[in-house]
């Protein structure tokens with residue numbers, strides 16, 4: 001990732017330092033006002049960073065959880081061997097409970113847990129397993145960018161929702177990554193970024209990343225999207241996913257379903273981009289999807305650079321689901337590391353895994 005305004009290149013939003021033994025996260029809560037790197041050395045503090053969204057975006061959370069699990073193996077180093085599995089599982093539960101919808105977190109932390117069991121709780125092997133998963137996400141995102149850019153045409157105006165750029169995926173990005181790649185190929189693209197209430201990931205993070213990349217864009221309030229579609233001003237929708245079920249049903253940032261319905265009504269192609277860590281192979285129906293409910297203050301207050309401002313009636317109750325669910329009949333294609341797939345091709349790929 002390039003942070004051109006600071007002259008920084010090859011920056012990752014999540015990075016374990018193998019010499020200093022700490023995790024560095026870019027504090028995404030402060031973007032676009034400040035680029036701050038936070039260091040973490042305990043599982044408890046990393047869990048707090050995931051919950052409070054210092055780190056966000058399904059793949060970035062997944063990699064963070066992988067390193068947290070490796071750190072958990074280190075934290076139980078002095079526990080007697082007979083108790084180690086139980087102690088590690090306690091920490092794994094804490095890590096997996098931080099954010100319930102983004103399945104990458106469960107998939108990647110579980111794979112490091114398995115690596116620990118297979119290597120007799122080797123700290124070194126657990127960290128190496130986490131690093132392999134980090135490299136895997138990076139490689140898969142790179143492929144998503146390349147393959148997704150193929151469906152982007154010169155002159156496209158693309159609507160995106162929330163943020164699926166380099167910060168959300170350690171580097172490269174998924175949905176936004178395809179746009180960045182197409183832009184770097186010389187295609188003229190204009191991006192419409194939904195502001196994405198209540199946390200404003202679109203207005204704050206997507207807007208900032210697009211500016212860093214020099215990509216033409218406009219931020220809209222979420223309710224403008226359907227109007228622009230009705231006027232023929234959107235040529236395609238590309239966004240990410242936090243969970244994709246075996247049949248191609250996706251869960252993504254709240255508002256995605258409304259965008260999908262509007263795009264379908266106006267026959268605008270709608271794509272979801274994600275790496276294989278976002279596949280949920282276990283859920284049999286959407287009733288098993290855990291939709292994260294977040295704090296009411298996220299809706300009642302708007303967070304600016306220095307202060308939070310109350311923007312709702314203080315005495316009203318709030319409902320704040322962080323994600324919604326979009327069925328496959330509203331999805332034109334899935335942008336994956338194996339290419340842009342239709343529902344049947346996606347199901348075949350999932351079954352091979």
Ligand code: MRU
Pocket residue numbers: 056057058059102161162163164165168169173174175201239240241242252253254322
């Ligand atoms: O709550 P967030 O900001 O973690 O939600 C992120 C999203 O919904 C993204 O669209 C998704 O994680 C894909 S990130 C590549």
